[in-house]
Amino acid sequence: DVYKRQHIARARRLQGMVLAANGRLDDAVGALESSVALAAQIGTHPDVWIARCSLGQVLLKLGRDREAEEQFMNALRTLEAIANNLHTPGLKKALLASQPVAELYSALGRRPPIAT
Numbered sequence: 001d002v003y004k005r006q007h008i009a010r011a012r013r014l015q016g017m018v019l020a021a022n023g024r025l026d027d028a029v030g031a032l033e034s035s036v037a038l039a040a041q042i043g044t045h046p047d048v049w050i051a052r053c054s055l056g057q058v059l060l061k062l063g064r065d066r067e068a069e070e071q072f073m074n075a076l077r078t079l080e081a082i083a084n085n086l087h088t089p090g091l092k093k094a095l096l097a098s099q100p101v102a103e104l105y106s107a108l109g110r111r112p113p114i115a116t
Contacts, residue, residue, distance in 0.1 A: 049078040
């Protein structure tokens with residue numbers, strides 16, 4: 001069931017975030033990689049980009065900058081695909097103005113686009 005697997009992917013992301021907050025960074029990487037893989041497998045793109053962002057943050061803390069940048073870039077590509085498929089201007093504007101989006105662009109040294 002897709003919904004059950006989506007919740008599992010989200011639970012793994014949350015588990016990874018809790019592990020990271022408790023200093024268990026290597027364990028957090030495993031949980032977050034699992035979240036990314038499951039979300040990608042079932043095609044829940046919002047969960048993919050959010051989990052990739054979390055994974056990138058943990059990889060940065062581990063000093064694995066290249067891997068972190070790769071996760072951030074993949075998250076950005078997924079996010080931009082989602083935004084480009086939103087045909088309601090208000091939704092697209094709200095997404096691009098959200099805090100998680102701003103953090104992703106900031107991690108890459110960029111400014112979020114302004115939705116029109």
